Amino acid sequence: MSEPTRTESGLIVETRGHVRVLTLDRPERRNALSTALQADLVEQLLTCAEDGEVRAVVLAGNGPAFCAGFDLKEIREGDQRGEHFRPPMNRPTRSLFEVVTETPVPIVAALQGAAVAGGFELALACDLRVAARGIPMGLPEAKIGMGANFGSVVLPKRIPMGIALELLYTGEYVTSEVAERWGLVNRLVDADDVRPTALRLAEAIAANAPISVRRMKETAVKGLELPLWQALRLDVGPNPYLSEDRKEGIAAHLEKRPPTWTGR
Structure with a gap:
């Protein structure tokens, strides 16, 4: 086990045998995905893909939420400065969700708290999801004028089209219990058991060829x-x-x- 390191953006990186643990550590902002945090996540995932010793990844969050999505405060400050806002797929950097999907080692999301907006998209991009009971999950982008680009593509591939469209159009949340019934959650456990369960799942994967x-x-x-x-x-x-x-x-x-x- 390596000593955890923390980036300025709020990403804790730790190695447990053949499992790399990446933890979002901005609890005061509900682990919102700032530009810097997205860049650090992409860099770490690309490193995991290149490191033959990494056989599985656990993606977790500290605090009451897994991830509340993109950092709306940062986006608003950019708007107030008159900066040009680029849609997710029209940026010079790679999309975080695209990188998560393409990382060749399995990624297990440990959802100890709310996974909403871009946080829900981040969870959808992972291969497996362990979630705490009773947490909210969903895509509220229609309520704030955003697009949920990744979720709009991926969610209808994971659950029936009508249900996916209802979630997208209304922006309403569902609980992790409902998400489990739809097959979006692999393990539903108590909040204190989320990270240990995700680690055990990742270790079982890492023990294989x-x-x-x-x-x-x-x-x-x-x-x-x-x-x-x-x-x-x-x-x-x-x-x-x-x-x-x-x-x-x-x-x-x-x-x-x-x-x-x-x-x-």
Whole structure:
């Protein structure tokens, strides 16, 4: 376990074995995503993608909220200064949600508190979600004149279209219990158990062959919208069938011992 480090933007970075823990630490702003915090998150996720020792990521938040979305105070101050506001996909930097989705290692969101607006989109971008009971989740952007660009694309792919459109059009919140029934939440636990549960889930993933897991994520994400015959022919990410880890995994299984993965 490494000593946690904290960036000026409010991101705590910690390594627990093969799991990288990224914690939003702006509780006084309900972990709102400032420009600097978004940039630091993108940088850390790109680093995780390049680091062969990182096999899973936990994304968490300190304080009563997981994330309240983009920093509206920062946006308003920019408006008052007369700065030109660019839509999310028209900026010189990469979209945070896009990077989360494309990070080749699985990302588990630990939602100990409210995940709303861009915070809900951030959770949707992750692979798995562990949520506390009774927390609000939703996209209120229609109430404040924003667009929920990522949520408008992703939410209808995750739940029935009519339900997704109702959430988008009304901007109303639902509880994590409702989100679990829709399949948006993998584990529903008490608030104090959110981070430990997310860590156990990430550790279980990290204990498996890293090449296999990366291959599965890339195939699942990139094959989702393809016809079956095309998806089956995808050859994306590292190939576990040709790896040393495949030989090691089979040998360890037959010899009834824990495997030693090399990522090769």
